[in-house]
Amino acid sequence: MSECGSSNPVLVEILRGALVESSHTGAIAVADARGRLMLALGDVKHPVYPRSAVKAMQGLPLLESGAADAFALSEAELAVACASHSGDRVHLDTVGSLLAKAGLDDSYLACGAHWPVSEAATRELLRAGQRPRAIHNNCSGKHAGMLATAKHLGLDPRGYEQPDHPVQLMIARIISEICGNALDRARMGIDGCSVPTFALPLAALARGFARLGSGEGLPFERTLAARRLLHACFAEPLHVAGEGRFDTIVLRTLAPSCFTNGGAEGVHCASLPELGLGIALKIDDGAKRAAELVMSELLAALLPEAQHMLADQLGGEMQNWKGIVVGRVAPSEALRRAVAPLMTPSILS
Amino acid sequence: MSECGSSNPVLVEILRGALVESSHTGAIAVADARGRLMLALGDVKHPVYPRSAVKAMQGLPLLESGAADAFALSEAELAVACASHSGDRVHLDTVGSLLAKAGLDDSYLACGAHWPVSEAATRELLRAGQRPRAIHNNCSGKHAGMLATAKHLGLDPRGYEQPDHPVQLMIARIISEICGNALDRARMGIDGCSVPTFALPLAALARGFARLGSGEGLPFERTLAARRLLHACFAEPLHVAGEGRFDTIVLRTLAPSCFTNGGAEGVHCASLPELGLGIALKIDDGAKRAAELVMSELLAALLPEAQHMLADQLGGEMQNWKGIVVGRVAPSEALRRAVAPLMTPSILS
Numbered sequence: 001m002s003e004c005g006s007s008n009p010v011l012v013e014i015l016r017g018a019l020v021e022s023s024h025t026g027a028i029a030v031a032d033a034r035g036r037l038m039l040a041l042g043d044v045k046h047p048v049y050p051r052s053a054v055k056a057m058q059g060l061p062l063l064e065s066g067a068a069d070a071f072a073l074s075e076a077e078l079a080v081a082c083a084s085h086s087g088d089r090v091h092l093d094t095v096g097s098l099l100a101k102a103g104l105d106d107s108y109l110a111c112g113a114h115w116p117v118s119e120a121a122t123r124e125l126l127r128a129g130q131r132p133r134a135i136h137n138n139c140s141g142k143h144a145g146m147l148a149t150a151k152h153l154g155l156d157p158r159g160y161e162q163p164d165h166p167v168q169l170m171i172a173r174i175i176s177e178i179c180g181n182a183l184d185r186a187r188m189g190i191d192g193c194s195v196p197t198f199a200l201p202l203a204a205l206a207r208g209f210a211r212l213g214s215g216e217g218l219p220f221e222r223t224l225a226a227r228r229l230l231h232a233c234f235a236e237p238l239h240v241a242g243e244g245r246f247d248t249i250v251l252r253t254l255a256p257s258c259f260t261n262g263g264a265e266g267v268h269c270a271s272l273p274e275l276g277l278g279i280a281l282k283i284d285d286g287a288k289r290a291a292e293l294v295m296s297e298l299l300a301a302l303l304p305e306a307q308h309m310l311a312d313q314l315g316g317e318m319q320n321w322k323g324i325v326v327g328r329v330a331p332s333e334a335l336r337r338a339v340a341p342l343m344t345p346s347i348l349s
Numbered sequence: 350m351s352e353c354g355s356s357n358p359v360l361v362e363i364l365r366g367a368l369v370e371s372s373h374t375g376a377i378a379v380a381d382a383r384g385r386l387m388l389a390l391g392d393v394k395h396p397v398y399p400r401s402a403v404k405a406m407q408g409l410p411l412l413e414s415g416a417a418d419a420f421a422l423s424e425a426e427l428a429v430a431c432a433s434h435s436g437d438r439v440h441l442d443t444v445g446s447l448l449a450k451a452g453l454d455d456s457y458l459a460c461g462a463h464w465p466v467s468e469a470a471t472r473e474l475l476r477a478g479q480r481p482r483a484i485h486n487n488c489s490g491k492h493a494g495m496l497a498t499a500k501h502l503g504l505d506p507r508g509y510e511q512p513d514h515p516v517q518l519m520i521a522r523i524i525s526e527i528c529g530n531a532l533d534r535a536r537m538g539i540d541g542c543s544v545p546t547f548a549l550p551l552a553a554l555a556r557g558f559a560r561l562g563s564g565e566g567l568p569f570e571r572t573l574a575a576r577r578l579l580h581a582c583f584a585e586p587l588h589v590a591g592e593g594r595f596d597t598i599v600l601r602t603l604a605p606s607c608f609t610n611g612g613a614e615g616v617h618c619a620s621l622p623e624l625g626l627g628i629a630l631k632i633d634d635g636a637k638r639a640a641e642l643v644m645s646e647l648l649a650a651l652l653p654e655a656q657h658m659l660a661d662q663l664g665g666e667m668q669n670w671k672g673i674v675v676g677r678v679a680p681s682e683a684l685r686r687a688v689a690p691l692m693t694p695s696i697l698s
Contacts (some may be wrong), residue, residue, distance in 0.1 A: 014614070014635065017538030019548055021398050022614045022635040025374075049370050112670025126475040137670060189366030190675040199368055265363070265371045285634035286363065286371040321461025321486060326539040 008042035009334040011283070012290040014318070016327035023332070024290035026266065026283040030298065030342065031206035032276050033216035035180065039298075040203065041338045047187050047199035048282045051263030054205070055082045055142050056212060056229055056271075057178055058195075061170045062145040063225035067152035071101040078232035079239035081145030084262065086242025087116025087136040089124075094239060095135055095144045102148035109134035110161040111143045111193035118242050139193035141239075146171075146195070163188065163196045172198060178218065179208030192264060202280040205269055209278025213259060213271030230259050230271070246292045246313065250299070253309035258299060266291040272302060289329055297331050301342040357391035358683040360632070361639040363667070365676035372681070373639035375615065375632040379647065379691065380555035381625050382565035384529065388647075389552065390687045396536050396548035397631045400612030403554070404431045404491050405561060405578055405620075406527055407544075410519045411494040412574035416501035420450040427581035428588035430494030433611065435591025436465025436485040438473075443588060444484055444493050451497035458483035459510040460492045460542035467591050488542035490588075495520075495544070512537065512545045521547060527567065528557030541613060551629040554618055558627025562608060562620030579608050579620070595641045595662065599648070602658035607648060615640040621651060638678055646680050650691040 014022040027042025037044070059082045062068050068078060077098040085091040099105055113132045115122045125132060134140060143161070150157045150167045160167050163185075176183040179200055187199040200208075210216070213230065215223030233240050237251035240261075250260045250270075260270040266283030268291045279298055283290040296313040299306040307314070316329035331339070363371040376391025386393070408431045411417050417427060426447040434440040448454055462481045464471045474481060483489060492510070499506045499516045509516050512534075525532040528549055536548040549557075559565070562579065564572030582589050586600035589610075599609045599619075609619040615632030617640040628647055632639040645662040648655040656663070665678035680688070 016398060016546075017548075018535060019396060019398070019538065021538070022633060024634050047368060049365060049368070110671070112672070114670050123475050126472050127478070129476070186367060189368065189370070190669060190673060192669045192675070194669060194671050194673060197365075199366075284371060285373050285636055285639075287634055287636070290634075320539060320541045320543055321463050322459070322543050323461070324539060324543060326541070 010332045011294050011335045013330050013332050024283050024287050028281040029202040029206035030279050033210040035207040044203040045201045049189050049197045049199045051267050052084045053261045053263030053267045053269040055261055057175045058171050059145050060174050060225050061149045065149050067149045070152050075232035076236045076239050079236035080141035083141045083240045084138045086118035087121045088118050095140050098144045102151045104147055106135040108147050109143050111137040111139045161194045179204040205280035206278040209269050209271040213273035214276040257303050268295045293329055297339050301339045359681045360643050360684045362679050362681050373632050373636050377630040378551040378555035379628050380559055382559040384556040393552040394550045398538055398546045398548045399616055401433045402610045402612030402616045402618040406524045407520050408494050409523050409574050410498045414498050416498045419501050424581040424584045425588050428585035429490035432490040432589045433487045435467035436470045437467050441484055444489050447493045451500045453496055455484040457496050458492050460486040460488045510543045528553040554629035555627040558618050558620040562622035563625040606652050617644045642678055646688050650688045
C-alpha cells in the first residue's frame with residue numbers, strides 16, 4: 001500500500017452504482033466559547049484560510065466603529081455586509097444603498113468582477129448584452145461594509161483592501177481576539193476578492209464562532225455588535241446568500257438556532273447561539289458539495305429540527321442529465337460515527 | 350494523528366501565500382501494451398469509473414461495424430463521436446450532420462440536455478432566449494455515433510443507451526478486450542449521459558490506452574479502426590473538445606505523439622502511440638484542476654516537446670478576480686519524485 005496521503009479521515013463518499021466513485025477527506029471542530037472541543041475529527045490544529053466563512057467577523061467593525069448607526073444602515077444592509085451574495089437584483093440594490101448612505105458608489109469597490117453566482121442574474125446580464133461589474137462580485141457587500149467603515153472613521157477609502165489599511169488591521173485584530181489566536185503575517189494570503197485572509201486552526205475558528213453567537217468570552221460592546229449582526233442575518237436570510245443557496249436555506253429554516261457562512265475551498269463555519277457552540281470544518285480538496293453535506297450532518301445531529309429542514313441537503317441524491325438517479329453523496333462511516341455522540345443530551349452539560 | 354484517510358498520495362497542492370490551502374490525492378498508472386507498469390503511484394488496482402475518458406473506445410463500433418464507411422463519415426464526425434465537446438456551433442453542426450447521414454436527427458438523442466460547456470455558446474443561447482437541448486450535451490457526439498452504429502446494423506435505435514442494447518453490449522465487449530479485463534455488472538454505473546459506465550483498474554485502463562495507440566495486442570481490424578479514429582482526432586482537435594479546453598490543446602500541440610481524453614470525477618487517460626504507452630489517472634475527490642495538472646506533468650516528463658507546449662497548464666498560477674496572482678496549483682513532492690524517472694531514456698527500452 002502506498003504512503004498515506006492524508007492524515008484526515010474520509011468524510012464524504014460519492015456513490016455511483018454499487019461503488020464509491022470519489023471521496024473527500026477533511027477535518028471538523030465543534031467547540032464551546034472556552035475552546036473545549038465537543039468534536040475534533042482530523043487535524044483541527046492545522047492552519048486553514050477561512051476565506052468567506054469569517055465574513056460575519058469581518059463585518060463587526062461596521063458596527064463597532066459606529067458606522068452602521070451613523071449611516072442608519074438597515075438590517076438588509078448589515079446582512080449583505082456579511083454575505084457571499086448571489087448577485088441578484090435585490091443584492092445589487094442593497095449593496096448600492098449601503099454605499100450611497102456612506103456617500104460612496106460602486107466605483108470604489110476593489111473586489112474585482114465576476115459573473116453573478118445566480119444563474120438567473122447571469123442570464124439577465126447576458127440578455128442585456130452586459131458584462132458583470134465589481135458590484136456583482138459575491139463579496140461586494142463585505143467590501144461595501146469595509147468602505148463605509150473607512151468613510152465613517154474619516155480614513156481614505158482608497159486602498160481599504162490592503163493589509164496595512166486601518167480597516168483591515170481592525171478586522172485582523174477583531175478576528176484574532178474573537179478566536180483567541182494571534183494572526184500571523186506568515187499565514188496571510190490574498191483572498192479572491194483581494195482582501196487579506198489569515199489562516200487559523202479549525203479549533204480556534206470553532207471557538208470564535210461559539211463566542212460570536214453567544215457573546216460568551218467577548219467584551220460587552222462586541223457581544224452587542226455580534227448580536228445585531230447575526231440578528232440582521234436572521235431577519236434577512238436572502239441577503240446573506242441567495243435563493244437556493246445553502247446558507248440562506250439554513251438561516252430561513254433554523255434561525256435563530258443557527259447561523260452559517262461558507263467559504264471557498266471547502267470551508268464552512270457555524271454558530272449555534274442557544275447551544276453556545278461553534279463549528280468549523282475544512283474539506284481538504286476544497287469541494288463545496290462535501291462541505292455542505294458535512295455541515296448538514298452536524299446540524300442535523302445538534303439541532304433536532306434540522307433533520308427535517310435540511311432533508312434535501314442530507315438526502316444527497318445525484319441525478320444525471322435525464323433526471324435518472326445515478327448515485328448519492330453520502331456521509332462516510334467515520335463521519336457518521338463521529339457525529340452520533342453529538343446527539344446525546346450529555347454533550348450539552 | 351487521526352486514522353489515515355486515503356491510501357493514495359497527495360499529487361497536487363493548492364498554494365496560497367506561503368501555505369498549502371487545499372490538496373488532492375489520487376493514483377496514476379503508466380503502462381505498455383503488455384500491461385507492464387512504468388509507473389504505479391497509489392492504488393492502480395482499485396476499480397475506477399472511467400466516464401468520458403474511454404470515449405475513443407466507445408467509438409470503435411462505429412468503425413468496426415462498418416457504419417462509418419457506410420455513412421461516409423468525415424474525420425470531423427469521427428472526432429466528435431469521441432468528444433466531450435464544448436457545444437459550440439461547429440460541434441452542433443457536426444453532430445447534426447453525423448445524425449443526418451445516418452438518417453436520424455437529434456430527437457433520438459437520449460443523453461439529456463445541459464448548458465454548453467463553452468461560455469460563449471451558453472451566452473449565445475441566452476441572448477436568443479433559448480434553453481439547451483440534448484445536442485448541446487457534451488456527450489451528444491458519442492451518442493450520435495452509437496445511434497449511427499445501431500442504424501447501420503439494422504437495430505432499433507430507441508433504447509440504444511440501455512445496458513442490454515446490442516450497441517452497448519458491443520462497446521462493453523470491446524472495452525473489456527482492449528483493456529484485458531472482464532467487465533462486471535456489479536461494477537456498472539449509469540453515466541451522466543445515461544449510458545453504462547464500467548469500473549476498471551487504472552492499470553487495466555493504462556494497458557488499454559497503450560494498445561489503442563500502438564495497435565500492439567489488438568486484432569488487426571481493431572488496430573485499423575483505432576488508427577482511423579485517433580487520426581481523425583489528430584486531424585480535428587477542435588471537435589474533440591473545444592477552444593481553450595485541455596484535450597484540444599494537447600491534440601493541437603502534441604499530435605500525433607499524444608491523444609488524451611478526460612472524464613468526469615477527475616479521470617484522465619492518454620495514449621502515446623510512438624512510445625507504446627498508455628496513461629490512466631484518477632483524482633480521488635474528482636477535481637478536474639488536479640487531473641489536468643497531473644496529466645500535464647506526466648506528458649512533460651514523457652514527451653520533451655510537452656514541457657514547452659503545455660507551459661500554461663504546468664505553470665498553474667492562480668489569479669483572483671482583479672488578476673492579482675494569489676497562489677499556485679502545483680505538483681506535490683510525491684508526484685515530482687514519481688515522474689522524474691519517466692524522463693530517463695532507459696524507460697523506453
